[in-house]
Amino acid sequence: MPVRERFYSRTVRRANGCLEWIGFRKASGHGMTSLNGKTMHASRAAFVLETQTELTTEQHVLHTCDNPACVEIGHLYVGDNKQNVSDKIARGRARTPTGAANNRTVLTEAQIEEIRSRRARGETLREISVKVGCSPNYAGQVARGMFRAGPPYVRSEYAAARAEQRARAGATQTTEVTPLPGEEWRASKFEGYTVSNLGRVIGRQGFVLKQSTSPTDPRPVVGIGGTPVRVHVIVCEAFHGPRPPGQEAAHFDGNPANNRSDNLRWATRLDNENDKKRHGTYYGRGLRKLTAKDAKSIRSELAKGKRGIIARLAEKYGVSRGAIVSIRDGKTWISVVND
Ligand SMILES: [Zn+2]
Missing domain, CATH: 1.10.10 (Arc Repressor Mutant, subunit A)
Known part of the structure; x- marks a missing residue:
């Protein structure tokens, strides 16, 4: 298919005159595509296709219609990044969807x-x-109206347009992914993302997504629309129904890397914390300030038993003295052993 035709086959005309991109879109709403071997915003690709001009990296393709998914050439103009940011603020577009x-x-x-x-x-x-x-x-x-006071800011008709497009193509999405023995796939609550009972996630492009962890949180995440999403939560949702109010997804065996659906359940926070204490993976409430490596060094410092060491360690790591004492007494970071 010629480039132009292929490009416009992934758009749909809206009543307001916008020509919306219904291929892959970022969370910001911008369509993404590749043109001449480069990945770029669909609006930029439309501008290049229609005007046959070369754009510098400082030149951004902006919208008069304020619709990031729009690729209608009549709604596009070239400006710099400063202009883009000030336009965005002026039009109140610097926002994320709220409420439902x-x-x-x-x-x-x-x-x-x-x-x-x-x-x-x-x-x-x-x-x-x-x-x-x-x-x-x-x-x-x-x-008191501090949260959820206004009507929810609703996304564009993106989801509907994609469903339409799929129906038109008569496509049940095919993937190249070979299932593992006993693997069963279900739709996740994120459109176009599928999860398996073995804890794998397939993205919109039909590939298994890479999972990553951070130094302070061993629970794997995948990137969905530019946001890290915890794998255990979406697996739990797909296989055990939506999250009951106030509950969290818990691992039966306490291993944060084991996101098989049969290892997950919805549990109250208290249940989950008791589990963690039993499994020795309880690190206290709230955000963890310390890493396993910190806990190790704290233990070895404490073992030297110098005067005033608790206060010094508390200061050094930016935690309370009580937190240091808990580590010493084995109330927290039980699983971290000095070797
Ligand atoms: Zn438009």
């Missing part, structure tokens, strides 16, 4: 409504939190 339109939102619009009506009837925040499945603090903030 954001796929990380936990409470539904109905639950938000329930919090407000219960509060209006004079129920206590604690009562409400138990009924709805959120913290009393969050219930209070929702009731």
Whole structure:
């Protein structure tokens, strides 16, 4: 297929005159494609295709219509990055989807409504939190209108357009991935992403996604729309149903790398923390400041038993003295042994 024809086969005309890209799109809404062997925004590719001009890296293709997915040549112009940023702020486009339109939102619009009506009837925040499945603090903030006050900012008709496109092509997406023995695939809540009972994730392009971990969090993530998403959570959702309010995805065997569906379940935070204590993978609540390597060095420093060492270590690692004592007494970082 000629380049131009192929390019426009992946677009759809909107009532407002925009020509929207329905191929791969980033979380920001920008279409992505390749032209002359280079990956670029679809809008940039449209500009190059239509005008046959070479653009420098400083030149950005911007939208008069404020629709990042649009590739209508009449809606595109060339500007620099500074202009792009100021246009973005001026048009209030520097925002992410909110409320139910954001796929990380936990409470539904109905639950938000329930919090407000219960509060209006004079129920206590604690009562409400138990009924709805959120913290009393969050219930209070929702009731006061601090969060979820406006209508959710909804994404474009992207999802519908993609479904249309697939239906037109009559395509059940085929992948090149060979299933492992006993592997079963299910759709995840992210459109175009499939997860397996063995903890693998297939992306929109039909390939198994690379999983990574960070030094402070051993739970593997995959990148979805530019955001790291925890694998155990999407596997749990696909195989054990949506997350019950206030619960988290827990590993039966305490091994964060074992994301087989039969090793996962929805559990309360308390359950999960008790599990972790049993498995020796409990590192305390909240964000971990220390890495396993830190805990090791702290233990070996402590073993030398110098005066004032607890205060010095607390200062050095930016944690409380209690945190150092817990490591010494084996209450935290139990699994980290000095070798
Ligand atoms: Zn447009």
